[in-house]
Amino acid sequence: MLEPDPLDRRIINALQGGFPLCEEPYRAVAEGLGIDEAQLIARLQRMLDARVLTRFGPMFQIEAIGGAFVLAALAVPEERFDEVAGLVNALPEVAHNYRREHALNMWFVLATETVGGIAQAIAAIEELTGLTVVAFPKEREYFVEMKLAA
Template identity: 75%
Template structure:
């Protein structure tokens, strides 16, 4: 069964492009963005919600450089038996330090991002996830950061 790709029109692409480079720090940021796009705030909010609901966007929010705030990010993975995948997903996602969780077709079939307020917090949350799931967690610390700026043709 093949997945159907969500349909995006020129306005959707303009919205995505407008929201990538910065977000207004004002009392009415969505209204400000909408005016810049020549639409009303309700249309902008409805379009954003539809993009989230259809999976075109998986998340909409700020990206922080947590290390500059004293914390740490780590990409982590587990090899989860297929018959336990849903249960382990629920256990892992219950940890507030889990920022994202992805299923992959690989021996390490569950990948997730851990974010903690301190560098030492990573080791603690990994230990707690291992205890909760009974499975080892493989941590892949960031060695270098890359910034990708994706622009869509409107």
């Protein structure tokens, strides 16, 4: 994996939010960083290609457009772990999936365009795996922000 150099890190820190809505936003950001626009664009492209950045653009809040995000977990028997991961990951509604150290050892986020899509996705996972999905819909959001220094 590409190791981000000091300029890459300055670019990442400068672009964690507030990308300008002016006609030439890359030029405006580049001026703030003391580099030129072409250099900024090339660095962004390289970091996206190398997966140092997973994306660059607007972060949409799916709930604001009628959709839903729900965290859910499964307690998967160890000997079935890879098989179940394959079944769960194959569903397009599964946006992220992590293995974690707990009896509930598979934690994933369901993202659907409608609120009703969550129940359908949960039913599909239960049908495919024969396991019970434990859903943790958020009841309140205190903070969601990327604020890790690069």
